[in-house]
Amino acid sequence: MRIGELAQRTGASPRALRYYEQQGLLRPARRPSGYREYGEADVRTVHGIRTLLAAGLSSAVIGEMLSGLPLPGERRPGPTCPELLAGLARERARISGEIHELTMARGLLDDILAAAAPGEAITAPRPEPFSARRAPRRR
Structure with missing residues (x-):
């Protein structure tokens, strides 16, 4: 065809x-x-x-x-080819990590939107776990 x-x-x-x-x-x-x-x-x-x-x-x-x-x-x-299953598991873990990052980012935006002074919420220091998570992603 x-x-x-x-x-x-x-x-x-x-x-x-x-x-x-x-x-x-x-x-x-x-x-x-x-x-x-x-x-x-x-x-x-x-x-x-x-x-x-x-x-x-x-x-x-x-x-x-x-x-x-x-x-x-x-x-x-x-089971299917072990390499295939391992690859799919790696990709699932990668996607789960991205979902976690996006969930954290959405939560932060929710906090900013709910703040009495959003500008101050944006410029306030962030806790270390949030800052550390913004490291470049592997692809």
């Missing part, structure tokens, strides 16, 4: 599909004319990519994890 059909079947735009290819997430065959040729496995791969993107994973992390996904019909009883 060509890129338009894959886009229609997966809900991904042709632009997104080309991006997935640039990132090494999709590897379509090429016709002699240069057109991309996709198969049924690519439909499943795109669904997986979109699911993991929606879960907050970056395309680089997804690229590392795709190799751990079993092909349809190849799922054996028992």
Whole structure:
């Protein structure tokens, strides 16, 4: 199938599909004319990519994890690839950390909004735990 059909079947735009290819997430065959040729496995791969993107994973992390996904019909009883599960657990921990940071930031904004003098609340010294948490994030 060509890129338009894959886009229609997966809900991904042709632009997104080309991006997935640039990132090494999709590897379509090429016709002699240069057109991309996709198969049924690519439909499943795109669904997986979109699911993991929606879960907050970056395309680089997804690229590392795709190799751990079993092909349809190849799922054996028992746990999935240990590397895949470890990667998903790391990403879950990262997202949980970001949620914690955002919750703290929202709480601080709530405190400022509720203050009698918001300008003073903004310029007041902050407790150390808040200041320390603002260290640059790893990506």
